[in-house]
Amino acid sequence: MDLNPASTHPHPRTLHPALYVMILLLVPVLPETAHAQGFTFYQHGACAMARGGATVAAPCQDGSAVFYNPAALAGLDGWSGSVGAVGVFSRGDFTSDRTRSTVEMDNAPRIAPHLYLGYGINDRLAVGLGVYAPYGFGTRWPADFEGAFVSFDSSLDALYVQPTIAYRVTDRVSLGAGLTVATSQVELNRHLDLSRQAVPGVGVSWAQLGIPPRTAFAEASLESDRATGLGGHVGLHARWSDRLQFGARFLTPVTLDYEGTASFTQLGTGITLPSQNPLGVPGGTPLDAVVAEAFSDGPLVRQPLTTQVTLPAQLAVGLGFKTRPGLTLTLDYQWVNWSTFDAVELEFERASLNQTLTQDYRDASVIRAGAEYEMADAWTVRGGYVYNQAASPPENVTPLVPEGERNHLTGGLGWEVSPGIHLEGAYHYLMQNDRRGRTVEPPGSGPATVELNDGLYTVGAHLIGFTLSVTR
Template sequence: MKTKKIYFLVCLLFASAAYAGGYRVSVQGNKQLAMGHAGVAVISSAESLFFNPAAMSFLDGNLNVSLGVSGVFSNVAFQNADLGISTTTDGSIGTPLYGYGSYKINDWLSVGLAIYTPYGSKVAWPTDWAGSHLVNNIELQSIFIQPTVSIKLSQHLSIGGGPIYAIGSVNFNRNLSRTLANTEGERTNVTIDASGITAWGYNVGLLFRPSTKLNIGLNYRSEILVEADGGEADFENVPSALPGDFSDTTFDATLPLPAELTVGLSYQVTNKVLLAIDFNRAYWNVYEALDVQFNNSAGLSQNPRNYENASTYRFGLQYTANQRFVLRGGFYFDESPIQDGFYAPETPRNDSVGFTGGFTININSRLAVDASFLYLRFAEVDNSYDFFSDGSSFGGTYKSNAFIPGIGLSYKL
């Protein structure tokens, strides 16, 4: 095969989502996830370090800590009725984590630290399946570390923000073509591996409280340029008679993680009922293509993506039953940034709807247990990827869903 057929894909996304490919699932806090992941204008716990760092200034108590983990149980089915092909992924489990802590130095200044995993997934198709020339398996991991400061400008207004230090790794395998194999019949494939990838960004927010019942929030997370320098590319089962340089090599690539803008409000309808609404815009149009420079005679590999900007609409309710129990529910609609003809099986997702719920049990005035669940249903999609280097197209019908329970602890002092 020509080495430009090496198709690195979108793996350095560490990912959606479900928000835009690769299962970047929104699970950055059990309280807010239970409310449809709406939280830019909600003041409840140290989860605010992710949703809107400006809200730290209005948290109760001097010390707030939130810890949590979720289990991502996802399933993707592919079918091409014309070719008589059907298969599913192996249903691998992901475990995104978060840890937030904030400390109020005085009435107008608060500091905090956030550690969370916004991108990360594991997708494994059967080895040598019909789409193996695009992907066999992919495993992505990431950790974001965010020191944060919040300043209360008045009783009605606060600002906050901090830098984001991102650390990630990726391991990805695919076959080099639809049919290429060695003399033993073993399919020729390449594994791409990169670890210790680092990048910088920032997270800033503003919170306006015009009344004791109404909060209005704004949060902006910057674009992050992910640069993989000196990653490893390992070729296996290459036919000895095949011309060209198929020796193991290294590669360099740069990929933008898009900026996000979230605006929203929360309203205390009654003493027991809180309503929250968020609108999120992810600027995926920066992701036009993934260019990979192989550090041997393979040269430059160009892989078009042509993503478009996408929005998410989030709605949540919180009901305080009594001093011990708090109930939550919500849903969100998440647009896919993937355009027709660019649908690849390493990011098998389309527009989706998430249904959420959860509760808090207050053990005492300081410690609480938070639980949440998310059922994520993707719209069935019949689409294809039309830009493989030999000019061929691969497509069919994809059906996918995910169930994501979560558990955590909140502490305040």
Template sequence: MHSLSASRRHSLAVAVTLSLLLLAGAQAQAADLLIYEAGQEGAGLSNAGAAALARDPSVLMSNPAGIAELKGTQLNVNAQLILGHYQFARDSNNQFDGNEGGNALKYLPGSSLFISHQIDNRSAIGFGMYGNFGLLADYDDDWAGRYFTQEATLIGVSFQPTIAHKFTDDLTIGIGPRLVYGYYRTEVAVNNSVLGLVDRPDGQLRYKDTDVAGGVNLGMLYQLGPRTKLGLAYTSKVTFEFEDKPELKHINNPLLNLALNRGNLDSLELDMSIPQTVLLSVAHELDGQWTLLGSLGWQDWSEFGQVGVSVDGDRISDSTTLDRGYKDSWNISAGAQYQYTPRLRWSFGVGYDSSMMDDEERTADNPAGEVYRLSTGFNYDLGDGLDVHAAYTFMWLGDMDIQQTKARTGQTLSGTYKDAYLHALGGGLTWRF
């Protein structure tokens, strides 16, 4: 990491690009980025027992060892839709004009596919394609926080081959090398006002890129007793390196144009990571109908908050690291499944995720906070090896205050995301051959 020399510090091209991209160029989402809900039956449990309960091949997403518990060949396909309410409301300390942005998270569709195959009584292989990382934030273009962000999308889709083996009657180990396709896009308004004296229409900066990165999922499943299983899973960090030339439109501030022409900016690189996680789960069969479930998890958001930035041009090359002040988070959940009839199984669960940031670190491009989850769902056996399932999760974030100040002008965006919440609807089919 190094800074610009004194002779180059006058170059506003770097200053403009960094000030925009560092604020709008880290991750954008409207809740925690890691999404437990991928349409699978377990989505009705608020992640309770996710690393210990193996009902279908989707278990490989949370614990690769789980597929060794599945008989024959199984195919699981799912779809989900996330709807949200993220409405900013300004307060008396707000210093920016513009509207309040509308609903920043309208909807986000998704799908997943999992397959497992039992090799013998001790070994199994599988494959999963799923998206459990990233959300969409989309404000009105002329909202009060437009100089911080207008639109941002970060999506990660994982492709995970998996193998699991029972080393003893009680201990199973699984591993899933993970290839993740990442897509990132951001838009932010550029203030064309000359020294605050001349009022001009805003310009706009756009930046988008894709990258492919790798990681690994590891899992252990242990039979504690005839009715109790313990699951422990780890997912490694996955680091994206997005690199492209920012697109600038309608920049008619003569000072900005002069600086941009001097800087001759060729590319800007943003490095950001999906955090490593640890999940401990337990599943206990109380009787022939009831299964009790619980989970405790850790997510390394402090590492995710370190965003690497590099700027390259004909005469300048600079790199730095932005510390967003994030902290590690914990999640806990409890739930149960009830076998109501031989064909119908009911799931329900509650969960809590601590916030990845303190209130003073909250920004418009990442209005995250603590999350309370309430979930339910069902699985129905249609016969001939075919099951259908559906699940619903309500996620409550409540009121989240924000006060974010522009370093150059000293103006402050101030207000509250009032009564923020998310709905996750999902369902799918499982075939057993």
């Protein structure tokens, strides 16, 4: 398919009534964005999703070029718009070396919406607007999971709004650029291990007094307000011949400064203190009564906190080749600058609680291949394959984001309901290689090591997407 046909506008174009309906449909969905499984989310239109996202050189004709290649909007004829959503049905479990038991994730299905509007001002200049969610995760484990001291219910969502302009420089080359306005929110829920805490006024840890490891005495809930950051998105599209196209795009990083609240809830340990204990309290005193002061007049009171996260840059280049009438093959390479996600600094009002969550992610590559065949009778069939490297190093695979090397299979159908109205459907199967990881934080402030890995994470997902597009 080609989004860059020569066009003229002999008559003013009016906005199709269906485009208004699209906007109204999306509004109630927006707050539900996001917590899509995995940190990178690339399914921003059912057509592109069915092709494995391999669309940089040959974007779909549904306005999703705002994300997949802003330059490909140039040459748009009149109004276009699309609205849709992708349902993410993820699964996962952890098998412990220590207990030999397997615990399953409690993830609920998630919905990630997308919306695109475009208008061709003339045969060279076009403008557009896109709303999409390129990053996000949501992982939920049972509260009694042994990894709850790292995380048992945490999420990050990021919604981008991108106004875009594209211009055809020559008959074969187009450029595009957009401003990305990102809004995001994070939440982290975890248990606190009493054995790792210092005993007030004694100078030793509770572990040194015989408290066993993994003794949960508090639930910490860290929740941010919505943060806003700015970035940019640029693209290049070139039609080398009637059969061969090239595309490239670069999405800049966005730094988000979060402000939020930390709250702490005491959990019962059921432990009583022996006689002649170093705290000087009578034998048989409940340990919970001793630590309760920390929640009322100590460090574990409700308090403000701040943190910062940089959502990484993306670079993608691709080729599109029309092998014969109706059949287009696409191949993309994508690079994600994950090394910017090296550490998350949690800064509390009570500085004694400050913590650095070391991530040490690595830059990662993705290969995408897609195919599209336009059949008779208004139907189009699509398929794709994706391979991506793991971003997290072996020592930092945790319950927070237990990601790894992945293979993906995709497919879908497009149907021209009537002239100018298309309905697209897609299915995406995510297969992640099993990966060893940990359920505990490193001791003290030291770095994590693979020696801390204490089990096997298994993760997979099914995604189903639909997009309705209208051109006028």
